Amino acid sequence: MIRFFNANIPLSRPAGVILALTLLLSACAPAAASLPVSTASSIPSPTPEPAFAASHTPSPVPTYTPTPAPAFIATPSASPLPLNFIKGPLLLPAAAPDRMRMVWEWEDPAAFTITWRSRSGEPAQTSSFNVLEQPDRLVTFDFHGLQPGKVYDYTIQTRTAWFTGSFRSAPPPEADTLRFFAYGDSRSQMAEHDRVAAGMLAQIDKDPAWQSLLLHNGDFAQYGDMAESWQTEFFGDQLPRLRRLLAGMPILPAIGNHDGNGSLFLRYFPLPWQNSRYGSFDYGPAHFVVLDQYVPCQPGSSQYRWLEEDLSAAKRPWKIIMLHEPGWSAGGGHGNNRAAQELDDLFQRQGVAVVLAGHNHYYARAEVNGILHLTLGTGGAPLYTPRPSMPHVQFVYKGYGFGMFEIRGDRLYGEFLTVDGQAADRFEFQRPQ
Numbered sequence: 411m412i413r414f415f416n417a418n419i420p421l422s423r424p425a426g427v428i429l430a431l432t433l434l435l436s437a438c439a440p441a442a443a444s445l446p447v448s449t450a451s452s453i454p455s456p457t458p459e460p461a462f463a464a465s466h467t468p469s470p471v472p473t474y475t476p477t478p479a480p481a482f483i484a485t486p487s488a489s490p491l492p493l494n495f496i497k498g499p500l501l502l503p504a505a506a507p508d509r510m511r512m513v514w515e516w517e518d519p520a521a522f523t524i525t526w527r528s529r530s531g532e533p534a535q536t537s538s539f540n541v542l543e544q545p546d547r548l549v550t551f552d553f554h555g556l557q558p559g560k561v562y563d564y565t566i567q568t569r570t571a572w573f574t575g576s577f578r579s580a581p582p583p584e585a586d587t588l589r590f591f592a593y594g595d596s597r598s599q600m601a602e603h604d605r606v607a608a609g610m611l612a613q614i615d616k617d618p619a620w621q622s623l624l625l626h627n628g629d630f631a632q633y634g635d636m637a638e639s640w641q642t643e644f645f646g647d648q649l650p651r652l653r654r655l656l657a658g659m660p661i662l663p664a665i666g667n668h669d670g671n672g673s674l675f676l677r678y679f680p681l682p683w684q685n686s687r688y689g690s691f692d693y694g695p696a697h698f699v700v701l702d703q704y705v706p707c708q709p710g711s712s713q714y715r716w717l718e719e720d721l722s723a724a725k726r727p728w729k730i731i732m733l734h735e736p737g738w739s740a741g742g743g744h745g746n747n748r749a750a751q752e753l754d755d756l757f758q759r760q761g762v763a764v765v766l767a768g769h770n771h772y773y774a775r776a777e778v779n780g781i782l783h784l785t786l787g788t789g790g791a792p793l794y795t796p797r798p799s800m801p802h803v804q805f806v807y808k809g810y811g812f813g814m815f816e817i818r819g820d821r822l823y824g825e826f827l828t829v830d831g832q833a834a835d836r837f838e839f840q841r842p843q
C-alpha cells in the first residue's frame with residue numbers, strides 16, 4: 411500500500427555532528443607481503459576531520475604529536491603527493507558482513523599499506539601488499555574484522571603518497587532500519603552524472619547517516635565492452651564527485667544492455683557472486699537480489715530456479731529486486747519488459763516488496779499487486795519523455811536525480827531528488843505482509 415505526502419516527508423534526519431578521526435599518515439610503506447596481513451596496532455591521537463572525507467587531493471597534512479610509532483609508520487614527508495588512481499578506489503559489498511571490498515587500478519609498481527579504524531576507538535588494523543602481485547594491476551582488497559554499522563576511516567598509502575576515505579560497515583542482521591540511494595543509466599553524459607553524484611554527496615553532508623549503500627540499475631557506459639568507454643564515463647577525472655562518492659559507500663550494480671558481454675562489468679565489480687551477474691545478499695533488514703536479464707530468467711531457466719530458491723530461503727523482512735529493464739514503467743523510451751512481468755507471480759508468492767529498474771531515462775513509480783515498481787534511469791543518459799497513462803503508473807518525473815530510501819520497520823519512506831536537491835516525489839510504502 412502506498413501513501414503520498416505533500417508536506418514534510420517523515421524521513422528521520424537526526425541532526426548530528428560526527429567528527430571524523432584522522433588516521434595518522436606516514437610516508438613509508440614497508441616491503442610488501444605476498445598476501446594481505448592483518449595486525450592490530452595503536453594509532454596516535456586523531457585530528458577532527460569532515461565527516462565524509464574521501465578526496466583525491468589530500469587536504470593539508472594533518473598535524474599530530476609524534477609518539478612512538480607502530481612499525482608501519484615512519485616520519486611523514488614534508489609534502490606528500492596525492493595518489494593518482496587510474497580507477498577507484500571503489501567500494502563493493504563483500505561476501506561476509508564483517509567485510510567491505512575495495513577495488514582500484516594503479517599504473518606503476520608500488521607497495522601499498524592499508525590502514526582502517528572505526529571512529530568508536532577500536533585499534534587500527536593494517537594490511538600490506540604489492541600491486542605487482544595483483545592481476546592486471548587491478549587491486550581487490552577486503553577490509554576485514556569490521557563491526558556492524560560503524561563508520562571506518564581508511565588510508566591507502568605508498569612510500570610517498572596517500573589517500574584517505576571512509577565508509578559505513580554493513581548493519582547488523584537484526585537492524586530494522588536501513589538507508590540507501592538508488593539510480594541507474596548514468597552512461598554518456600559525464601557532467602550530468604557527476605551532478606547526480608554531487609546531489610547524493612550533499613545529502614550525506616547534511617546527514618552523515620546517508621553514507622550507507624548505493625544501488626545502480628545498469629548502463630554504466632555507452633560501449634560496455636570497451637575499457638575506454640568505462641574509463642571516460644564512469645572512472646575518469648571528469649567525474650570527481652562520483653569518484654568521491656564511490657570511495658565512500660559500497661555500490662551494488664545490476665548489468666544493463668549497454669554493459670556489453672559483461673566481461674568488463676565483472677572485472678570492475680568483483681562481487682561475492684563473481685562468476686555470474688546475478689546474485690543476492692543481506693544488508694540489515696533487506697535481502698537484495700540482483701538479476702541478469704541478458705541470460706534467460708523466465709520460468710524454466712536456471713536463473714529462475716535459483717531465484718525461487720533464493721527468495722524462499724531469504725529471512726530478512728524486505729525483499730528488494732534490482733534489474734535493468736522494468737516490467738512496469740511509463741513507456742516513452744522502451745515499452746514494458748514482458749520477461750520481467752513473467753516474474754510477477756513469483757515475486758508475489760515470495761513476498762517481494764520492491765522492484766528497482768532503469769533503462770527508461772526518467773523517474774516513474776508504479777504499484778502492481780501490492781509491489782512497488784520504480785524506474786530510476788536518471789543518472790545522466792539522455793532523457794526520455796514518460797507517459798503517465800501507462801498501466802499502473804502513479805507518478806512520473808522527467809529529469810536527472812536519484813532515489814533515496816529509508817526502511818523503518820514495515821515501512822519504506824522514499825523520495826526522488828533532483829540534482830538541485832528538490833524532492834520531485836515523496837511516498838510512504840508498506841511492505842506486503
Ligand SMILES: [Fe+2]
Pocket residue numbers: 629666667668734768769770
Ligand atoms: Fe538500458
